[in-house]
Every structure is written in C-alpha cells, then in structure tokens.
Amino acid sequence: MSFAHISLEAKQKALAELTEVKSLFASRGWFQGTSGNLSIRVGDFTPEDFHFAITASGKDKSLSTPEDFLFVDQTGQPSELTKLKPSAETLIHCEIYKQTGCGAIFHVHTVFNNLVSELFWERKSIPVDGVELIKAFNIWDEEAHIDIPIVSNFAHIPSIVPEVTERLDKRIPGIMLRKHGIYAWGANAFEAKRHLEAFEFLFEYVYRWELLKR
Ligand SMILES: CSC[C@@H](O)[C@@H](O)C(=O)COP(=O)(O)O
Ligand SMILES: [Zn+2]
Known part of the structure; x- marks a missing residue:
C-alpha cells in the first residue's frame, strides 16, 4: 500500500521519536542480544493512511544506523521498496x-518480565495490588488491583495473534508473552514509554514481593 501521500514531516517525526526511545532503552539494557522492537504509527486507520514505522x-x-527502521502497512508489508x-x-x-487504536507500541525482553510471566503462567495473568504506579495506566482507584494478561509464546508468530486478540484487556495497556517479553502501548510515544516503564517497575516489585513473602 503506497504511502507517498503521508507527509514527510509526520514520517520524520516518527523516525526521530523512535531513534530517541531506542537509544534510551538500549542504555538501560532493554535490547539484549538484538531482542525487542519498537513502532510508531503515522496516518489514521483507513487502509491507505494506516502505516507505522x-x-x-x-x-x-x-x-544507530540509517537502516534501523522501515515503514509497513496494516498487513505488516513494507510501505516502500526496501x-x-x-x-x-x-x-x-x-x-x-x-x-486498541493506539499510536505507539514498545516491546522489550527483561529478566524481571520473563520471571513473572513464568511465576504466574498458571493463572495466565500477573496480579498487582495497590501499587502507586498503577496510576501510570490512568487507573486512579484507591488500592487498585490489576491483572496483566500473559499469552503463550509460540515460535510461529501468527499463532500468537489470536491469543493476543482474545486476552487483550482494554483497561491494561500491555500484554506479556510467556518467558519472552512485554508489549506496552499508548496513544503516542510519550504514553507508551510511561506505560512500559510502569510495567517494568511493577514486574520487579511483584517479583521481589513474592520472594519476601516466602
Ligand atoms: C534474538 S531474540 C529476540 C527475537 O526472537 C524477538 O523476540 C525480538 O524481540 C526481536 O526480533 P526482531 O525481529 O529483531 O524484532
Ligand atoms: Zn520479542
């Protein structure tokens, strides 16, 4: 699907934001062994306009190289010859x-997200109780309880998709792949980053609290 009609400014903005987030997350050790991936949407949700970097x-x-990113369409095919x-x-x-209609999606593999995904695999979700950072998800209830969904991690990626569809919880801007990593999203890069950082804080908290309780 051609995307020549999408403004150069919008494309450059997405690439600049991805470059900045990628370098920050790399400095935190969030892309070990080439793991992780990041995307930012440009255009809205009509088939001609929906593209993401x-x-x-x-x-x-x-x-950081000139070959770090490319644009794809709604089917995941490159939007340009590359x-x-x-x-x-x-x-x-x-x-x-x-x-979700979100604007940005960030995926990282960390030791804490892998550990909690296995610790809670039988219940298929990671429970978090009353931790202040739940508010980063715009959930303001006193002593809020959330469950972060965990889905199977198949080697064949298309097989993971139906489980994502089924388990995605619109209130929770993230989903865990078992012993793999977290996908976090938001309306834009700023929000997706806030959500990802909150998830990672909560995963470390949950892991350490489980150990303290035993
Ligand atoms: C090399 S381990 C990580 C990959 O298997 C995958 O899970 C991942 O996050 C990165 O894959 P990529 O194709 O570079 O986006
Ligand atoms: Zn991955």
Missing part, C-alpha cells in the same frame, strides 16, 4: 494497533 529485524538495537526486513513480530504490532 518499525524497527528492522535482527539489528543491534544499541547502535531491502530491510520488518521485525519478525510485526504481526503482533498490527493486531495491537487494530484492537
């Missing part, structure tokens, strides 16, 4: 955009 697959995400391959997990981004 996403990290190219398998790159060392701690480096030799770059979109992230292997592009279809998960496509589905999250479709389900």
